[in-house]
Amino acid sequence: MISIRFPIAALSCALLAACASSPAPVAPSPTPPTVLLLSIDGLRADMLDSGNSPNLSRLAREGVRSVGMRPSYPSLTFPNHYTLVTGLRPDRHGMVHNSMNTDALGNFRVESREAVRNPAWWEGGEPLWVSVEKAGYKSATWSWPGSEAPIHGLQAQQRHPYDDSVPLPERMQQVLSWLEGTPDAIKPRFVAAYMEHVDKAGHRYGPDSPEYTAALRQVDAAIGLLIDGMAADGSLDNTNIIVVSDHGMATVKQDQVITPADMIAPELARTVSVGQSIGFAPLPGKHAEAEKALLGRHAHYQCWNKAQLPTRWHYGHNPRVPPIICQMDEGWDAVTPAMRAKRAPGNSGSHGYDPALPSMQAVFVARGPAFAQGKQLSAFDNVDVYPLLTRLIGIPAQPNDGDPKALEQALRVSDM
The missing domain is CATH 3.40.720.10 (Alkaline Phosphatase, subunit A)
Incomplete structure (x- = not known):
């Protein structure tokens, strides 16, 4: 058996050299604010x-x-x-x-x-x-x-x-x-x-x-x-x-409020959402009548089939979007009769336009x-x-x- 011995000085130098060649510890990245x-x-x-x-x-x-x-x-x-x-x-x-x-x-x-x-x-x-x-x-x-x-x-x-x-x-x-x-x-x-x-x-x-x-x-x-x-x-x-x-x-002036029933008869479509972006779902067998009553330009709003909404709105593909969407003109609301009755006198405000x-x-x-x-x-x-x-x-x-x-x-x- 052959015994191999390193002088202590040589071993120390080897260890120092190894340390010098090893990568320095990486400081942890600072936590972002x-x-x-x-x-x-x-x-x-x-x-x-x-x-x-x-x-x-x-x-x-x-x-x-x-x-x-x-x-x-x-x-x-x-x-x-x-x-x-x-x-x-x-x-x-x-x-x-x-x-x-x-x-x-x-x-x-x-x-x-x-x-x-x-x-x-x-x-x-x-x-x-x-x-x-x-x-x-x-x-x-x-x-x-x-x-x-x-x-x-x-x-x-x-x-x-x-x-x-x-x-x-x-x-x-x-x-x-x-x-x-x-x-x-x-x-x-x-x-x-x-x-x-x-x-x-x-x-x-x-x-x-x-x-x-x-x-x-x-x-x-x-x-x-x-x-x-x-x-x-x-x-x-x-x-x-x-x-x-x-x-x-x-701003919504006091008299610039309608109800969904002013837009379409309840016998033709169910109201899904109210306010300024109004959603309607035609009742079974009433789709053609509902479209005839709603689609197009009206005095204070405009209505589309969900697939035909303005492209820039990026809206209408999600299944939760009702079949017909009516967009109120700025300054007009469409709310339920109960909501309308609760409105205080004077002007109010809305968004959704x-x-x-x-x-x-x-x-x-x-x-x-x-x-x-x-x-x-x-x-x-x-x-x-x-x-x-x-x-x-x-x-x-x-x-x-x-x-x-x-x-x-x-x-x-x-x-x-």
Whole structure:
């Protein structure tokens, strides 16, 4: 047996050489800044120039804003909130209206907690908080439409259901506590929060009313509290804040209201959805009569077969879309007799009109380490927000309808 011995000095040199040739340890990638998505339901884009939202104006000065953001059709709350977090138009994700009906699922109404919490209505898309959880990160939601249902079996780890009795300062304190991190010091990668106050005031009093302005000031003050809290705890400069709305708001004069029965006899078609985008389902054997009564141009609305809707609306293929869609002219509503009877005297407000209208343009404001400063963007489609959000969060985007390059101009050069 041959014994081989290395001198200690030689062995030391060999070990040093091996260490020198080994790759240096790779430093872990820094955690991307948290993404905070805030929605102000019903805030029209041009209201940012009214002088009634100093905190939103501050975010715009320190970041970017758009002159407008086009909602998806129909320009309603639930369809567009789900579009913002899935990147899919309503015709693809299946939340095609605030009110729907299918043989399998029955009726969907936004005021029905049972329907809102039924995942079967939502599983045509994968919202951001689900994608974040799948990626192994944390997320948090404050009553964002869709967040109360376990979609694909998942919900945000931290969440609060819709509750309009919770004051705005209390909501913002909850959001701030999420941004500060949980006891285990792990912050959510994505936080989404919803505020309904401007929309409610707009519907009741109209967008030109003092009440609408007061609601905007109230929401803006709450955002100011949140910003100040973030500045105090050091999270402001490490958070990408995006403030959006789902749609704008148009004035509806007191006498510019009809009912579905004014459009077609109930013996010919069943009313599926009301408001501004009206859905009708002809009764058995009455299809030809229903089409004759509805299709085409009328005094205050126009109707189409679902397969013949304007192409730019990207709408009509989903089986949840009723066979006949009637679109009200701006400033006109079609509601049930009971809803009409409850309307208070005076002007009111509505949305749900053609997304191309100036009155329907939504808000987009963004501020944070990823965003340029003091830049104004031209109008874009709201489906383009989703690929921006996935990029900021640092997760792969699911198949979507957005353009990943549409909002690159909003980013700092180093982030492009």
